[in-house]
Amino acid sequence: MSGPIICKVCNLALDGFTNEDGVTYLHTLSDAMDGKDINHEPVPIQAPPGWRGHCDFCTAGVPKFVVPARDFTTPGSPMGFSTGDWAACETCALLVAAGRWDSLVKRAAKHFERRMHFPMPSKSRSAVRRLYYKLAANITGPIRPLDGEEGK
Template structure:
């Protein structure tokens, strides 16, 4: 989401971390819109919790999938499949970032 749109408030169950589903948002990842799956567009900026945001900020994309998927409810999807999906999304997001990740101002 872009800063001007801001359709959902941060730190609510309706707007969890885009990676691990944590409800505590601490980072905004500025990004241009891109296709995340056929007929499914990312509208722009992503949000991240403190831990996921730190990994992204440090460029540790390889550590993001294990971090993110360990918090997902078991039984929701196959772990290996989920980790691969996070890796694909991370790679796509890193190519479409429009600036450095920044901490949410409170």
Template sequence: MNRVYPRCKTCGLEVAKLDIKDNAGILVGVAWLHSSAKQPDHDVEPVFTQRAPKCDFCSQPEALWGYLVTGENAPKRQWYSSDHFDTPWAACTTCSGLIEAGKWGALVQRCARLIQELHRVPVPTDARAALYKHHQDFKNRMVGDRLPVTD
């Protein structure tokens, strides 16, 4: 799976694409945002790199497994936004193991703990519920077996 990853040219942080739609749902523009909770003091200038992905579930480095998803609203790399989706998803060995074992609650706990450690803020119950729903959306759209991520 050769994938291209958007990063900020200025600071190197991962960035996310946000589609801007009007009230009728028609795409009217695109914005790029830093994926970090702490927003830097500069605008994003996206560049695209081919590198080993971070885990789309917990954001840890060295995602070794990929999952294909299908459907118009297939989950994407942004755990907090169920409106913007793509395929495939990358998973580290630990998250992939939880997915393969069907341990969705444990996956939510792992992701919430690591999000809390990364951003140094507690993950409230409603955010954990949103993570669980997002992971269930992912589960319902998964197709085929997990695949090794290769360069």
């Protein structure tokens, strides 16, 4: 499967991992922390055209932009991977375009604290920073509006 993979049951994005059986898709940690109803086995399907999840950076904003990227293995998780483009809200898209990766980490940590009511642990902040810098090395072109977002 290429492009966003979502759960057929709950319509939420899934994270992909490789193991001895091939690829496994699981609900995201951020959806679990947000208290979303993910108490079921994920049923991975290709996201339909026009599907919108949440911002892949801050997890709070509504995606309006695409950050084109190659597939890559996630740092610190050799079994995890990122497939294809990332979705970004307007603020995160501006930060990516400006190469302000540390500001993106701060924004993600701020939204984490708002959701969880405690600060993002420093180990998690470091992991997010490594992930964003790995993404930066795999961006393949300019940020562009999501289909249907031109002129809005």
